[in-house]
Amino acid sequence: MTSKQPLSRNRLVPFGASSTTLLKQILADSNPEKLVRSLPAQTLHLIIQDVGMEDALEIIESATIQQRQLVLDFELWKKDRLYEEQIWKWLQLTGGKEDLALLQQLLKSIDLKIVAFLIAKYVNIIVCEEPTETPPQKGYYTPDKGSTWISINISDADKHFALARLMALIFETDAELFYQLLAIPGVATPSQLEEESYQERIKRLSAEGIPDQDLAAEINSPLSPDQAIKSSNSEVNEAEALLPRSIAPLIFERSNYPFLNELSKESSIRDDLESELTLILNAALIHWSVSFADRTQVALLLSKVRGAINLGLDILSVTYGILPLDAYQSLKLQGIYRCGLSEIIYLRKCALGVSQQSIETHEQQQAVKELLDALLEQFPCIPAFFNSDGSFIEDNGKLLTGRKAITSYSELKSLKHILTSLTNDA
Incomplete structure (x- = not known):
């Protein structure tokens, strides 16, 4: 079966x-x-x-x-820093079992520099020339009959237990490795270990198809629709990268993106489309510095990227009469994304030109302030209350909360109209 x-x-x-x-x-x-x-x-x-x-x-x-x-x-990472709370969650994972099978699997997989980082940060180590039965201070214990004394400086009982259990497992399974890890704090600081581990992580993720900073910047560089139309496919898609395997849960989305959804129905391009979307979404996470571990921020950014792609297709259709499939064959998904992104970034530039006076004198001051705050994000978006016709949605007299992606040409036109009026009122 x-x-x-x-x-x-x-x-x-x-x-x-x-x-x-x-x-x-x-x-x-x-x-x-x-x-x-x-x-x-x-x-x-x-x-x-x-x-x-x-x-x-x-x-x-x-x-x-x-x-x-x-x-x-x-x-285990938030941008270029170790995400310690997540590390502790993994070290405390047991699956309801009393044995150490899960921890043993984790130990085989985790970068040992992360273990050394925890030891350097939270463990005091005293090595005696001659074994002794007397602890050097209260709170110290010995794994080797008095030759080495260890104290774990963590007030949280669960974290203290998790690190002690990990160190005991290392000692029991590989004493030589245990002593090597204890020696590392003498030659490297926690920040040095963190940086070395981060650089090795980048190499592993790159081999897995995650773009590095340079490639991610190229993929996320805005390109006006006019420039895209006049350029060749190779000029539009300057960022050369092998398409990765598609990541099903990364590209999955229940929301409606009409033009992107229409393009996805083309079976002849679907595999490449999914792989290219995977590349673009991962490039966006790298370029806009969103941690893979932060699911809420990941979801918002991915919706912005899909919105930019849908907007690019919408603009090319309405302004240039280019159908989604023709746009894809000419520009590929990367070029379409860059077209939409160009218009979205332009909105941020316009929002920066709005004076405080224009906001304070507007009859819908709070709504305008929230709209501008959303447009001034590094990757602009709009409040959930913003309608594509430029009106504001209220629920029982209150503006809808939250933010959403810019996805359509009608939204773009309404936003430009509002920003122009705010600028002219200055």
């Missing part, structure tokens, strides 16, 4: 499949371990992130060492 359908497809949605759908398919498969090991590590990370570590234990246990290492590369 084989899985019911390939995990890269769920034809009920425009792209990809949700994490919940993927997890159900994995658990229902006759050979879930084989299926898990066939998936990109980023897919596993998104499943774990969306459904929670406890509900994704079979995923974690079935993954290869390399997959788990990459999952941790996504999970």
Whole structure:
């Protein structure tokens, strides 16, 4: 018996499949371990992130060492800094079992510089020339009959226990490694270990198809529609990169993007379209400095990127009469995205020109202020209350809360009209 359908497809949605759908398919498969090991590590990370570590234990246990290492590369970092709260969550993960099987798997997968980072930051170490039975101070314990004394400086009991348990496991399974890790704080500071670990993480993610900073910047460079139309395909898509495997839960989206959805129905380009969308979305996360571990911010940014693509297709259709498929064949998804992004970034430039006086004297001061705040984000968006015709939606006399992506030419026109009137009123 084989899985019911390939995990890269769920034809009920425009792209990809949700994490919940993927997890159900994995658990229902006759050979879930084989299926898990066939998936990109980023897919596993998104499943774990969306459904929670406890509900994704079979995923974690079935993954290869390399997959788990990459999952941790996504999970344990906030931008270029270690995400300590997430590290502690992983170290405390037991799956309700008393044995250390999960921790042993984690130890085989985690970058040991991260373990050394924790030791350097939270562990005091005293090495004696001669073994002694007397602790040097209160709170110290010895793993080796008095030759080495250790004190863990963490007030949180759960974190203290997690680190002590990890160090005990290392000592029991590989004493030589244990002493090597204890020696590292003498030659490297926590910040040095963090930086070295971060650089190695970048290399691993790059090998997995995640763009580096330079490539991400190229993919996210605005390009006006006029320039795009006049340029060749190779000039528009200057960022050269092999298309990665599509990441189903990354590209999955329930929201409606009419032009992008129409393009997704073209079976002849669907595989390349999904792979290119994966590349663009990951490039955006790198370029706009959104942590892979922050699911809320990830979701908002990805909606902005899809919105920019849909806007680019809308502009090319309305202004130039170019159908979505023709636009894709001419510019590819990267060029279309850059066209939409160019118009969105232009709105930010216009918003910067609005005076405080224009805001304070406007009859809908609060709504205008919130609109400008959203447009002044590095990657502009709009408040949830903004209608495509330029009106503001209220619920029981209050503006709708939250923010959403700019997705259409009608929104763009309304925003330009409002910004022009605000500038002229100055």
